Amino acid sequence: MTIVTLLLLILLGILGISSWLKSRQPNAGANLAKLEQFEGWIGLVGLIWGIVMLLQWLQGLEAIRYFPGVMIVGLVMILVVVALSLILSMPVLRSLFGANNFTTKLAEFSGKLMPYKVGLGFACLVLAIYLLTTLSPRAF
Numbered sequence: 001m002t003i004v005t006l007l008l009l010i011l012l013g014i015l016g017i018s019s020w021l022k023s024r025q026p027n028a029g030a031n032l033a034k035l036e037q038f039e040g041w042i043g044l045v046g047l048i049w050g051i052v053m054l055l056q057w058l059q060g061l062e063a064i065r066y067f068p069g070v071m072i073v074g075l076v077m078i079l080v081v082v083a084l085s086l087i088l089s090m091p092v093l094r095s096l097f098g099a100n101n102f103t104t105k106l107a108e109f110s111g112k113l114m115p116y117k118v119g120l121g122f123a124c125l126v127l128a129i130y131l132l133t134t135l136s137p138r139a140f
Contacts, residue, residue, distance in 0.1 A: 002135060004049065009077075009128035012046050012084050015039045016121015043088025050082035077127050084120040086110050 014021075018032045035042075057074055064071040090110045097103050113120075 002131065005053070005077075006128055006131050006135075008042075008046050008049055008081065009124045009131065011035070011042050012081060012088070013121045013124030013128060015042060015088055016084050016124055017118050018121075020118045020121075039088045040090075040092035043085045043090075044092050046081055046085030047089050050078055050085055053078045053081065073127075073130065077131075080120055080123045080127060083113050084117065084124060087113050087117055087120070 014032075014035065018036060021032060022029045053074075057071070057078055061071075086106065087110050090107055093106060094103050
C-alpha cells in the first residue's frame, strides 16, 4: 500500500508542477504531454486513494497519543493528495457525473485551490522523498 501512495505522490507531484517545469524547461513539454493526457484519471485515482487514506488515518487516530509527528505528517499527506487530486480530476468528475449542484460546488472549491497547484505539486514530491526516507526495506 505504501508503494501505491509513493507512486501516486510522484505522479501527482509531477502533474502539479508541470506548468512550472514547462516554463523552466521548454523541452520537457513533449514528455509531460504524454503524462498530462491522463491527468484527470490520475487525479480521480488520487482522490479515491486520498479518501481511503483518510478513513485509515481516522481508524488509527488513537495512535496520535504515541506518534503525534507521524500522524500529523500523515494527515498533511492526505490533505495534499486530496487537494491536488481534486484540482486534476475535475474535468473527469464533470464528465462522469454531469453538471449538477455537487459538481458545481466541487468546481468552485477546486477553483479556489487552483492558485496552489504548483505548491501542492512540490509538496507531493517532498512528501514522496519523506516517505522514501522513512520506509523500511520490508515495504518493498
